[in-house]
Amino acid sequence: MSASLFIEQLLNGVQFGVMLFLISAGLTLVFGIMNLINLAHGALYMTGAFLAAAFIKITGNFFLAAVLAMALTALTGAAMEWIVLRKFYGRDHLDQVLATFGLILVFNDLVRLIWGVVPVQLRLPGPFSGSVPLMLDVQYPAFRLLILAVGLLVALGLYLVVVHTRIGMWIRAGASNRPMASALGVDVGLVFSLVFAAGAALAGLAGLMAGAISSVQVGMGEPVLILALVVTVIGGIGSIRGAFIAALMIGIVDTFGRVLLPPALGSMVIFMLMAVILAFRPKGLFPVHA
Amino acid sequence: MQAAAPQPRPLLEVKGLQKRFSGIVATNNLSLDVRAGETHALIGPNGAGKTTLIAQLQGELSPDAGEIWLNGRDITREPAHRRAHLGIARSFQITSVFPQFTVLANVALAVQAQAGHGFKFFREAWKDPALTAPAREAIERIGLSHRAETHAEDLSHGERRQLELAMALAMKPKLLLLDEPMAGMGRQDGQRMTKILQGLKQTYAILIVEHDMDAVFALADRISVLVAGAAIATGTADSIRNDPAVKAAYLGHGS
Amino acid sequence: MPDISKHAASPPAAVLAASWPILVLLAALALVPALSAAVDNPFLIRLFTRVVIFAIVAAALNFVLGFGALVSLMHAAFFGIGAYVVAIFAFHDFDGSPLWIFPGTSNLAVTIPLAVVLTGLAAALTGVVSLRTSGAYFIMITLAFNQMLFYFFVALQKYGGDDGLQILSNLDFAGLNISKRVTFFYVSLGVLAASLLFFGRLVNSRFGVILRAAAQNERRVIALGISPLRYKLAAFVISGAVTGLAGALWATGQQFVSPSDLSWVRSADFVVMAVLGGMARVWGPVLGALVIVLLEALLPGLTLYWQLPFGLIVILIVVYLQGGLADLFGKMRPAAGGGH
Ligand SMILES: Nc1ncnc2c1ncn2[C@@H]1O[C@H](COP(=O)(O)OP(=O)(O)O)[C@@H](O)[C@H]1O
Numbered sequence A: 001m002s003a004s005l006f007i008e009q010l011l012n013g014v015q016f017g018v019m020l021f022l023i024s025a026g027l028t029l030v031f032g033i034m035n036l037i038n039l040a041h042g043a044l045y046m047t048g049a050f051l052a053a054a055f056i057k058i059t060g061n062f063f064l065a066a067v068l069a070m071a072l073t074a075l076t077g078a079a080m081e082w083i084v085l086r087k088f089y090g091r092d093h094l095d096q097v098l099a100t101f102g103l104i105l106v107f108n109d110l111v112r113l114i115w116g117v118v119p120v121q122l123r124l125p126g127p128f129s130g131s132v133p134l135m136l137d138v139q140y141p142a143f144r145l146l147i148l149a150v151g152l153l154v155a156l157g158l159y160l161v162v163v164h165t166r167i168g169m170w171i172r173a174g175a176s177n178r179p180m181a182s183a184l185g186v187d188v189g190l191v192f193s194l195v196f197a198a199g200a201a202l203a204g205l206a207g208l209m210a211g212a213i214s215s216v217q218v219g220m221g222e223p224v225l226i227l228a229l230v231v232t233v234i235g236g237i238g239s240i241r242g243a244f245i246a247a248l249m250i251g252i253v254d255t256f257g258r259v260l261l262p263p264a265l266g267s268m269v270i271f272m273l274m275a276v277i278l279a280f281r282p283k284g285l286f287p288v289h290a
Numbered sequence B: 001m002q003a004a005a006p007q008p009r010p011l012l013e014v015k016g017l018q019k020r021f022s023g024i025v026a027t028n029n030l031s032l033d034v035r036a037g038e039t040h041a042l043i044g045p046n047g048a049g050k051t052t053l054i055a056q057l058q059g060e061l062s063p064d065a066g067e068i069w070l071n072g073r074d075i076t077r078e079p080a081h082r083r084a085h086l087g088i089a090r091s092f093q094i095t096s097v098f099p100q101f102t103v104l105a106n107v108a109l110a111v112q113a114q115a116g117h118g119f120k121f122f123r124e125a126w127k128d129p130a131l132t133a134p135a136r137e138a139i140e141r142i143g144l145s146h147r148a149e150t151h152a153e154d155l156s157h158g159e160r161r162q163l164e165l166a167m168a169l170a171m172k173p174k175l176l177l178l179d180e181p182m183a184g185m186g187r188q189d190g191q192r193m194t195k196i197l198q199g200l201k202q203t204y205a206i207l208i209v210e211h212d213m214d215a216v217f218a219l220a221d222r223i224s225v226l227v228a229g230a231a232i233a234t235g236t237a238d239s240i241r242n243d244p245a246v247k248a249a250y251l252g253h254g255s
Numbered sequence C: 001m002p003d004i005s006k007h008a009a010s011p012p013a014a015v016l017a018a019s020w021p022i023l024v025l026l027a028a029l030a031l032v033p034a035l036s037a038a039v040d041n042p043f044l045i046r047l048f049t050r051v052v053i054f055a056i057v058a059a060a061l062n063f064v065l066g067f068g069a070l071v072s073l074m075h076a077a078f079f080g081i082g083a084y085v086v087a088i089f090a091f092h093d094f095d096g097s098p099l100w101i102f103p104g105t106s107n108l109a110v111t112i113p114l115a116v117v118l119t120g121l122a123a124a125l126t127g128v129v130s131l132r133t134s135g136a137y138f139i140m141i142t143l144a145f146n147q148m149l150f151y152f153f154v155a156l157q158k159y160g161g162d163d164g165l166q167i168l169s170n171l172d173f174a175g176l177n178i179s180k181r182v183t184f185f186y187v188s189l190g191v192l193a194a195s196l197l198f199f200g201r202l203v204n205s206r207f208g209v210i211l212r213a214a215a216q217n218e219r220r221v222i223a224l225g226i227s228p229l230r231y232k233l234a235a236f237v238i239s240g241a242v243t244g245l246a247g248a249l250w251a252t253g254q255q256f257v258s259p260s261d262l263s264w265v266r267s268a269d270f271v272v273m274a275v276l277g278g279m280a281r282v283w284g285p286v287l288g289a290l291v292i293v294l295l296e297a298l299l300p301g302l303t304l305y306w307q308l309p310f311g312l313i314v315i316l317i318v319v320y321l322q323g324g325l326a327d328l329f330g331k332m333r334p335a336a337g338g339g340h
């Protein structure tokens, strides 16, 4: 593998990784705090992408559309939490899996009903539609660099919020010991709604960025959801730091696996990585619960 | 083969046991023994580390340091399910049974566990007299026969504690670890349990954690007092009653 | 199967009384070919072959789900492996090329047992990793393994990749032609009946009792002197192998396999069948398979957007139908206990 190809693939891997992180952040926090498995998290990713496509059509401005789409996805997430998921906090994981599976089916058909089955192409914002030269004669798509930058910025922002703010303290308290957190006067219900909406917005952001590099279509959230689950499990349920490291790991390993290994193996390599990690650390790399 | 020691070794020997939970020392350089046929009571205030000790003896927790010997054999690193086969049976402080199974099925499983042979696929376990007969016997011994066909979740609290004891007996143990067997029982049930336990003395070595001092003095051959993870005194009921350190540390408050 | 207490002291008549609904259901299924011929609609028999094969999977899944409290989301993968084993050997038989050092074959007397063994092996390998974890981790890991095997078959370009693999040779069972629709239906129904009998024995055996006990209170099982992991693993392998058998039948009946047979959505469908039918009984999932397969066949005829009502139905089932449809024939306690 040449140096320039290596750099390009590494960038691809990191970019894929930060995108996985955006999706996993909400998933792992929701799981950590409310002990809820939400398979429908991928549906929010899809929702974000379709909403962005719709707003681009209306406003003609990619960035404005992205912000609107994220806001509306956050609302959608909050509604999902209010109407359905609330009923399942105390229930066992089997019930949660089934209910959120049902939600996926409902979301897929709603999207089909509203926007049809034909994949949609997002028009890239002008300044980012080309490629930029990097060192060593590597040309790299500008939009992918933008994704990378946005992803890293969001990760940094999340880190600052979770570690250095009062709401972050509540989140961590809720993730590691919920009864204790409520005893300390944290309104766990409110914190959770906020976390859920924020997680939905991030999933929507990831969806619209992914939609811009490939296409926007029904069912796009499901393979990504499973990767996000892998990230969550490897990182340790409830751990933002774990999710970030695991997401980068998965992004890079997956990208190189597909380039270097025969296809049948390359597509399996991240799952094997997961199996190996869990064989030694059944609670992931950064377990939150003692 | 070991040569017979002139003085028989105690059945259970605990030497310098140490267990720490992030900051708290739950077991502090604890040494203790239980002789064959002896009933040894463990008393001490809440949070003294009694349950933690029982859990380490049974194998659910592993100590940070120290040794546990059973019958002249070092079992410190044996996993819990192996210790059960070596003769250690525990009844839990918080009742732990199989709620969806009947009393008979609960105890039959204990018999089955003791017998091994878990990989039998076709014969119905609950129709096998090899399992049900010893199970009924154990149920009879603790006086629960009239409830044999009742589901464990439908039992009263006291009956569930009795069921725990029946399961422990069905394991044909050498050493019974009883963690507050009368906790949460009314006066009458407690007295009945004391009677049952009196009937079991001698047959088994018993290490019992109990707060009810009447029961402790009625049952125990020796008593150890645990405070902050350490055994501050061990001796007969009388010597413990008159031990100034114990009076100060434990009997002083409350009971 | 019926409950312990009643069962322990029950004469055969009582056992019969407790399992009459499934006997009636199996008898009704046995009449399908006649009905299909009477109304001259071959679609009926195809539809009910699907019911029967999925019912085998749902029952096999429920052995670990309902009795072991192991929520596996990878049973579609086992199903697919079983199906692909039959299809790939048939492919090589038709093609004349060897599969590595083995000749291809269309003889199901060889490939069906092979499918069972290989699926069991896959279950053992994935089980060793996933069963060391528990609860939500187990669910997510099995889902990830399902996806892994899905991508594996997608990547096998030689066997059609995404498009799937058509079986072009004539499958037979040691010379017997079982691919005629009616014969094949009865063969499948026979396998379903045998599976139900098999699991019915298993759940009340010493082995099954340990599995059910571990699902209720693992800590207690260990304290009694039993290490549950090996029993869970054995259960997982048995369940996976029977699912592989169903997959092999599926390939035989369809003459076609594709990665979509392994889709994780199908895994979730199997779980829905088990839960809807009722997890406390060995035969509960048969009811679930019947209802779900019929719904999936009928809803698309009513509306293009059939997944919407289907999804809502799934949510409503979870919210309102805790004991499953089988509870209509008398309430039962959960087989495994667990969180409900
Ligand atoms: N799993 C655990 N993690 C952390 N601390 C524990 C744990 N189990 C017990 N402790 C602590 O160890 C001490 C001893 O507890 P325990 O053995 O339950 O006391 P006792 O049974 O004598 O009331 C207590 O301070 C308790 O809070």
Ligand SMILES: [Mg+2]
Binding pocket: B050, B051, B052, B093
């Ligand atoms: Mg205690």
